[in-house]
Amino acid sequence: MIEILDAPLPATFQDGGRAGYRHLGVPLSGALDGGWLAIANALVGNPPATVALEIRLRGPRLRATRPLTLALAGEFSARIEDAAGQSRAAGNWRSLALAENEILDTGFLKGGIGYLAVHGGFDLPAVLGSRSTYARAGLGGIEGRAIKSGDCLKVGAGAPPIPLRLPQAPRLANDPLRVIAGPQRDYFTDAAWAAFITTEFTVSREADRMGLRLDGPRLDHTRGSDIISDAVTPGAIQVPGDGRPIVLLADCQTVGGYPKIATVIGADLPRLGHALPGQTLRFVEVSLEQALAARREAAAILAECIASMVPERAGFDLDALYAANLIDGVIDAQH
């Protein structure tokens, strides 16, 4: 089990999301950066979309009630405290072995979000096919809410995985976010469109898992700021009557009544999840063909990243490798 000792900021459990229920008003939810979720899980030997804790800015302190293997994907400043009160740094992007009663303080995050995965996964009930937390309707996670101190989480069992590390942390691109012109592009003046794709926008304080409100030039409508509500999706950029765009994220509602000037492409969506208030963003228009190529490229980069993981030198354990039958052919050669 894992006991949450302290949770200074809301952190929620997220997996690959609750697809298939949007026609019933149930948001997609799921990890804001599915790639980093997959990396955290790969480091502890889990399938890529296994539920993990999504952490923003300041993570929780937690205690292992039995030996566990964890991993942090993100720029954490984590430390592990043993039963004798001795503290050691806990690295990012690698498997971390926690002995019984050791305490992990995940600390502050440099950057927007990060993931804490545990070998075997967190034992949470699936709600409509997903363990992702959607707090507004109390779905998923622990009782549909963020974690709090005192929570005790069961963890899947199994032999400890081979300790792995990622030689090079994944890089978040800093290029302009690529967008497809929106379904209501014609609701905006050409001046608004020009401003949208040439000017810098700043993420305001109104930023959460539902979306980011941006500050920047006012984007004027040509014919009113209301449409008959239609479907929206994470990445869609709505512009209400005040001319300030809102970029929707994983927990966005399923339909919306504001015109959508553009939609951030799937390949760049994870980067939005890391955006923090005060950060500046730029947009650039691409074609659907370019968006498709970008998706392929992002998938290839993630696969390459996961394939690049190597066993920890210190914890290199040949017996474990044999036991896990990872070294194909070696066992046969003994016969």
Add this chain to the structure above:
Amino acid sequence: MTPRLLALGDGALTLEFGDRIDPALNAQVIAARDALAALRLDGISDVVPAWRSLTVHFDPLHLDRQRLGEHLLRCAQAETQELALAGPRSGIPGRQSPTRWQIPVVFGDEFGPDLAAVAQATGRSESQIIEAICATELRVFLIGFLPGFPYLGELPDWLRLPRLATPRAAVPANSLAIADAQAAIYPWQSPGGWHLLGRTPVRLFDVDKVGRPALLAPGDAVRFRPIARDEFERLAAAVAAREIEPAAWQAQ
């Protein structure tokens, strides 16, 4: 207006039938949804019908956008199914016959704190408001905003009021509310700017019903039935104890 396709990013495509709230357009949306479901295409994660459009969320690495678009334009020609003609099952895969529901509601007092103001704003009595709401068969145009939240329409012209100037921070769960030509029931406590007329004991969203967690579906017909406070309390207790199946709310 002929149906047209709109790109909602690289992972979603919207088929738009028109630019107004109209039961005929909404029926076309539902028919297109059913026709699409019958094709059983791979690579689709969600199909979302709205007032006058159908949006398909898909994985462009597994389903070619061009091909999906062609299918959608063909589905747009599907014949609409009139509620009055709907049999128990049409036999077409994916097609669900619309259901008629009768939803009990306790009006006024603490359950519907805006009933008196709505009566005043429309120049009618409270009982005339209740009568009018319950006499109208409302269509479920779409489910959205919150899990299981139905947008119902359309209200008589004289009952159409703008939203509250200041939305409430917390609308109690199960409130029946109206705004403009629409009515809705809030399945969850939530902020909201609609006029609250009453409350229902009916559970509109139940995660334990994995096959059909939302009670209502687009295309369904809803009629409200006024009940007294004691009946509301009795039904609410029975719903909480799971003694009433959802089918009990279907119109006889």
